[in-house]
């Protein structure tokens with residue numbers, strides 16, 4: 540009897556697999572990347588991530604346009620901005636995590652072709668709990684006064 544109960548419980552768990560529901564809790568807004576200049580082989584993707592569910596962690600990403608993709612943060616070190624890979628980016632309920640120039644970003648390495656203004660490319664984000672979410676990244680200049688054109 541006990542064994543049957545365990546099997547039934549396991550089946551229930553399988554059917555109630557939380558992946559789709561959790562993925563739906565994650566919201567990714569305004570995914571964009573700056574156009575690459577000249578022969579630059581690297582780029583960065585920015586976006587705003589929030590969740591209406593439990594806390595989660597962005598643990599990886601992949602994009603067909605890039606040979607390799609890493610999660611990075613920019614930090615000041617002796618007055619020099621440095622990029623460092625991070626293992627994960629925390630997403631807590633009720634707060635927006637902003638990936639933006641000068642801070643957290645998804646680093647796109649070994650680009651297979653330049654990122655051109657107006658283009659869009661798919662980016663798959665991997666969340667620890669929520670699983671994979673694909674977003675479309677728009678290639679454009681930064682918006683707003685802080686990130687406007689600097690000529």
Ligand SMILES: [Cu+2]
Nearest residue numbers: 583611622646
């Ligand atoms: Cu970077």
